[in-house]
Amino acid sequence: xxxxxxxxxxxxxxxxxxxxxxxxxxxxxxxxxxxxxxxxxxxxxxxxxxxxxxxxxxxxxxxxxxxxxxxxxxxxxxxxxxxxxxxxxxxxxxxxxxxxxxxxxxxxxxxxxxxxxxxxxxxxxxxxxxxxxxxxxxxxxxxxxxxxxxxxxxxxxxxxxxxxxxxxxxxxxxxxxxxxxxxxxxxxxxxxxxxxxxxxxxxxxxxxxxxxxxxxxxxxxxxxxxxxxxxxxxxxxxxxxxxxxxxxxxxxxxxxxxxxxxxxxxxxxxxxxxxxxxxxxxxxxxxxxxxxxxxxxxxxxxxxxxxxxxxxxxxxxxxxxxxxxxxxxxxxxxxxxxxxxxxxxxxxxxxxxxxxxxxxxxxxxxxxxxxxxxxxxxxxxxxxxxxxxxxxxxxxxxxxxxxxxxxxxxxxxxxxxxxxxxxxxxxxxxxxxxxxxxxxxxxxxxxxxxxxxxxxxxxxxxxxxxxxxxxxxxxxxxxxxxxxxxxxxxxxxxxxxxxxxxxxxxxxxxxxxxxxxxxxxxxxxx
Numbered sequence: 001x002x003x004x005x006x007x008x009x010x011x012x013x014x015x016x017x018x019x020x021x022x023x024x025x026x027x028x029x030x031x032x033x034x035x036x037x038x039x040x041x042x043x044x045x046x047x048x049x050x051x052x053x054x055x056x057x058x059x060x061x062x063x064x065x066x067x068x069x070x071x072x073x074x075x076x077x078x079x080x081x082x083x084x085x086x087x088x089x090x091x092x093x094x095x096x097x098x099x100x101x102x103x104x105x106x107x108x109x110x111x112x113x114x115x116x117x118x119x120x121x122x123x124x125x126x127x128x129x130x131x132x133x134x135x136x137x138x139x140x141x142x143x144x145x146x147x148x149x150x151x152x153x154x155x156x157x158x159x160x161x162x163x164x165x166x167x168x169x170x171x172x173x174x175x176x177x178x179x180x181x182x183x184x185x186x187x188x189x190x191x192x193x194x195x196x197x198x199x200x201x202x203x204x205x206x207x208x209x210x211x212x213x214x215x216x217x218x219x220x221x222x223x224x225x226x227x228x229x230x231x232x233x234x235x236x237x238x239x240x241x242x243x244x245x246x247x248x249x250x251x252x253x254x255x256x257x258x259x260x261x262x263x264x265x266x267x268x269x270x271x272x273x274x275x276x277x278x279x280x281x282x283x284x285x286x287x288x289x290x291x292x293x294x295x296x297x298x299x300x301x302x303x304x305x306x307x308x309x310x311x312x313x314x315x316x317x318x319x320x321x322x323x324x325x326x327x328x329x330x331x332x333x334x335x336x337x338x339x340x341x342x343x344x345x346x347x348x349x350x351x352x353x354x355x356x357x358x359x360x361x362x363x364x365x366x367x368x369x370x371x372x373x374x375x376x377x378x379x380x381x382x383x384x385x386x387x388x389x390x391x392x393x394x395x396x397x398x399x400x401x402x403x404x405x406x407x408x409x410x411x412x413x414x415x416x417x418x419x420x421x422x423x424x425x426x427x428x429x430x431x432x433x434x435x436x437x438x439x440x441x442x443x444x445x446x447x448x449x450x451x452x453x454x455x456x457x458x459x460x461x462x463x464x465x466x467x468x469x470x471x472x473x474x475x476x477x478x479x480x481x482x483x484x485x486x487x488x489x490x491x492x493x494x495x496x497x498x499x500x501x502x503x504x505x506x507x508x509x510x511x512x513x514x515x516x517x518x519x520x521x522x523x524x525x526x
Contacts, residue, residue: 043108
């Protein structure tokens with residue numbers, strides 16, 4: 001009997017990665033195609049939906065060709081995807097405009113005008129907040145990054161587009177439609193639209209909330225669990241992807257839920273940290289809790305029958321390194337040749353190690369596009385503090401690594417107060433490939449850090465194993481963890497404890513002392 005495979009797609013903000021994975025989690029090969037994020041003005045961020053589709057088709061064909069796997073042995077397709085992007089399609093399933101990205105903050109003001117009206121407590125209308133909390137277990141935030149705000153903004157500024165809309169979709173929903181002809185949303189994504197009734201795990205759109213938000217419930221897609229079959233590959237999709245018609249497509253999960261699976265931290269109360277474009281601290285929990293002040297709480301997990309996914313989401317983690325690559329590192333080709341490395345990120349590790357811990361007092365705040373957890377403030381921006389004449393490019397890069405780690409520590413502390421302390425954390429995402437960064441995370445967070453094997457593939461492997469469980473190759477949901485290996489554990493260096501505790505205290509003071517200044521400077525840009 002020939003070996004069976006899952007074709008997993010990890011559809012992120014900057015690229016789509018297709019991975020061919022055995023039904024027991026071994027990654028055979030992968031291919032990637034990048035696409036563009038458009039920033040037409042401050043606070044705006046958009047993408048072309050067909051860029052995602054072209055990438056899915058091209059990478060599917062490429063990975064099948066590279067591996068020479070018979071499409072008959074591909075038993076399922078599964079998706080991990082960026083979350084809270086908004087795609088508007090007409091009755092023919094065609095996009096009516098560019099998708100509004102999760103990182104977009106244009107809707108902050110309209111959320112305050114239309115949803116979080118007076119009387120307010122901590123920025124929230126108390127009566128509406130109670131409705132959201134009672135029905136969904138959570139609430140849209142203040143930063144304007146939630147789907148409700150994006151729809152309300154479009155209804156105000158582009159009413160003709162909203163009038164012509166047949167369905168509001170997430171990026172993954174759009175791709176699943178093109179593959180199967182079905183409009184389906186996974187439960188974990190539906191939860192963070194904050195329009196779904198999660199009481200007693202009903203997991204259906206709530207008419208009362210839709211009416212309160214002014215959103216037509218008929219324009220929302222069907223909700224299914226992440227492990228459900230959304231449909232099968234159509235003849236047209238088969239021609240474009242190299243798959244066989246009739247191949248099952250698993251509903252899949254958002255990148256946060258998928259990475260939680262791929263981290264191996266699946267048992268109740270375990271936590272992991274994810275360093276992707278965005279990231280944060282998350283874990284599976286059997287009881288739902290929420291901390292609105294710090295934008296931490298529970299969304300739907302990939303296994304909503306038993307677990308919630310507790311999260312402290314941070315919007316700008318790995319993307320800060322992209323900023324460094326583009327704005328701080330010059331002559332990158334020369335540097336690659338000088339250091340004999342293939343990728344610029346390998347050079348960053350080398351440069352960071354030239355500087356002692358603490359970067360001689362230089363602190364970087366990684367809030368390049370506002371922040372959710374632990375601050376829930378869309379007016380925040382990044383900064384370099386305590387910069388002196390003696391400090392170099394290398395100091396700046398080390399400060400970026402450490403600043404992201406300090407923000408993650410703050411999120412971890414928020415999660416521990418909400419749930420319970422943890423002894424270790426698993427780490428996944430592209431940033432987890434850096435041993436230097438893993439050690440910095442261990443030192444700053446004061447916890448042993450378990451680096452998952454192939455950490456940049458965690459989301460894809462997670463949904464591949466989810467599909468294997470759905471299709472009967474893996475016995476139980478918790479058994480998924482058996483197929484995820486830990487490559488290396490990094491232990492906190494006690495010599496750096498006092499230094500990083502002092503730096504962390506200073507890091508938090510920077511926000512407290514400057515939050516009003518950020519609000520004054522950046523509210524006017526909306």
